[in-house]
Amino acid sequence: MSKFKKKANTKQEIPTSALPDIIFMLLFFFMVTTVMREVTVNVKQRIPEATQLRKLQRKSLVSYIYIGEPKKAGEFGTEPKIQINDAFADPKDIIQWVNEQKDELDENERDQLTIAMKVDEEAKRGLVSDVELELRRANARKLLYTTIQRTED
Amino acid sequence: MAKRQRDEPQINSSSMADIAFLLLIFFLVTTTIANDRGLSLQLPPNPDDIVDVDIKIPERNLFKILVNSSDKLLVEGEPLEDVTKIREMIKEFVLNNGRDPKSSDSPKDAIVSFKTDRGTSQDMFISVLDQVQAAYYDMYAERIGVTNEQWREIANDLSDPENKRLYDKGRGLKNGQLEFPMNISIAEPSKTSN
Numbered sequence: 001m002s003k004f005k006k007k008a009n010t011k012q013e014i015p016t017s018a019l020p021d022i023i024f025m026l027l028f029f030f031m032v033t034t035v036m037r038e039v040t041v042n043v044k045q046r047i048p049e050a051t052q053l054r055k056l057q058r059k060s061l062v063s064y065i066y067i068g069e070p071k072k073a074g075e076f077g078t079e080p081k082i083q084i085n086d087a088f089a090d091p092k093d094i095i096q097w098v099n100e101q102k103d104e105l106d107e108n109e110r111d112q113l114t115i116a117m118k119v120d121e122e123a124k125r126g127l128v129s130d131v132e133l134e135l136r137r138a139n140a141r142k143l144l145y146t147t148i149q150r151t152e153d
Numbered sequence: 154m155a156k157r158q159r160d161e162p163q164i165n166s167s168s169m170a171d172i173a174f175l176l177l178i179f180f181l182v183t184t185t186i187a188n189d190r191g192l193s194l195q196l197p198p199n200p201d202d203i204v205d206v207d208i209k210i211p212e213r214n215l216f217k218i219l220v221n222s223s224d225k226l227l228v229e230g231e232p233l234e235d236v237t238k239i240r241e242m243i244k245e246f247v248l249n250n251g252r253d254p255k256s257s258d259s260p261k262d263a264i265v266s267f268k269t270d271r272g273t274s275q276d277m278f279i280s281v282l283d284q285v286q287a288a289y290y291d292m293y294a295e296r297i298g299v300t301n302e303q304w305r306e307i308a309n310d311l312s313d314p315e316n317k318r319l320y321d322k323g324r325g326l327k328n329g330q331l332e333f334p335m336n337i338s339i340a341e342p343s344k345t346s347n
Contacts, residue, residue, distance in 0.1 A: 017166050023173035030180045048276045050283040052290055052301075055309045056189040067275075116189065119275045125342050126271025128278075132196060133341070141196040147279055149190065 041118075043068035043083050048121040050147040061112050062144075063101045065094075067128060068120030080123040082131060091130040098138035114142040192282055194337075213255055214262045216246045218281060222272025226281070236280050243288035260292075260325075260333045268340040282337075289335045293323035296333070 043066050056062055066083040070076035081088045084097050102110045115135055119128055135143065197203075218239065219227040226233045228242065247263045249256035257263035265285050269278055287301070294304035297319050304323065307316045325332030 016170065020166065020169040020173050023170055023177055027173060027177045027180060030177065034180070048279040050192055050279050052192060052283050052286045052305065053190040054193045054305055057309060057312075059189065062189065116191065121274060121276035121279070123275045124271060125269045125273040125275060125278055126344075128275060129269075129271070129342050133200070136196050136199050137201065139199060141198070143194045143196055144189075144191045145194065145275075145279060145282070146189075146191040147283075 039064075039083075039086050041066055041083065042071055042086075042088070043081060044071055044120050044122075045118055046121050047118060047146055047148050049150040050145075051150050053147060053149055054144070056114060056116070056144060058112075061105065061109060062114045062116050063098075064116050064118060065131060066118045067123050067131070068118075069122065080120065080127055082127070091134045094131060094134035095138040098135065098140045102140075111139075112142065113140050114144055115140050116144045116146050118146045192279065192286060194282075194339075210264065211258070211262075214257050214264055216243060216257070216263065216265045218265065218267045218285075220269045220273045220277055220281060222270040224274055224277040236284055239281065239284040240288045240291070243285060244292060247288070247292065261331070264336040264338055266338045266340065269342045271342040271344055273342065282339075285337055286335075293333070296325070297323045 045066065045068055064084075067080055068083075069078055069080050070088070076088070082091065082094075083089065084093070089097070098113070098115075102113055105113060117128070117131070132143070135141065217227075217229055221227070226236065228239060233239070243265060246256050247260050249258075249263075250260075251258050267281060267285065290301050290304050290308075294301045297304070299307070299319075307319050307323075311317050311320055324334070
């Protein structure tokens with residue numbers, strides 16, 4: 001009987017050498033599809049949902065305005081505020097900011113500057129329209145309200 | 154000569170996975186998925202540059218949408234509960250072509266007037282604007298025989314000449330004038346305290 005004794009030389013371990021490769025693949029996927037946060041958003045952002053979304057083609061022409069309730073309510077209160085770059089701003093600062101953004105673009109692309117407004121769904125229309133009025137004064141008339149795709153039900 | 158079995162040399166690579174995971178989690182936390190989608194809009198010119206000319210727009214060419222500070226809708230003078238009904242109402246209004254004397258003369262003259270209150274929430278504003286744009290995109294898409302979604306894809310990429318041609322056809326561009334413009338007038342919000 002000993003003639004057929006099993007040789008116990010098969011390894012019991014599961015080979016894990018492919019695991020790092022799989023994770024690296026995931027890592028590269030995320031590195032490619034995402035962008036680094038350029039500004040710290042200091043306002044709450046619950047982006048409203050919509051169905052008729054359009055996509056922006058050229059990111060270099062886009063500048064962002066954030067509107068919403070400050071995250072640090074104790075310090076800044078609960079009234080929605082406008083955030084441009086890293087700081088809170090008043091509507092009157094917008095013209096100057098738009099001009100700075102335009103200066104960074106080439107001469108022939110300046111009129112194509114698009115302002116993407118990331119507005120919290122709870123924010124009031126009054127504040128948003130004040131911003132719009134300043135944008136009209138600054139002649140930055142291409143606007144995009146950032147929204148999330150509504151899942152059709 | 155007896156062949157001696159040698160152990161294969163191995164480097165323990167199990168911690169490599171941990172290191173990669175750490176990197177992965179770092180990138181997940183510090184990055185945002187690029188979200189550059191939304192409702193696009195062209196703002197009217199600087200109010201200071203507009204010469205005040207009284208243009209009389211016949212009542213029949215205006216489709217009025219009002220939203221008050223408690224997000225209640227008033228469409229064409231009637232209260233409306235369901236926002237999604239606006240889509241069909243606008244299509245009917247714009248494509249009237251002078252049949253119903255209470256509705257628009259032609260798509261070119263039709264204007265959707267959308268007025269909110271300063272207290273209206275952005276959420277409500279977006280849902281109404283979404284419906285208005287949906288109605289127009291539907292009509293454009295129908296004119297060139299594509300779906301609403303395909304139309305938006307076409308409109309997103311106008312650098313392609315074929316897309317540009319379809320886009321102009323859908324909007325009825327003739328001699329530099331649009332036969333089928335998307336006239337959405339967003340009035341400045343009224344100032345009621347709330």
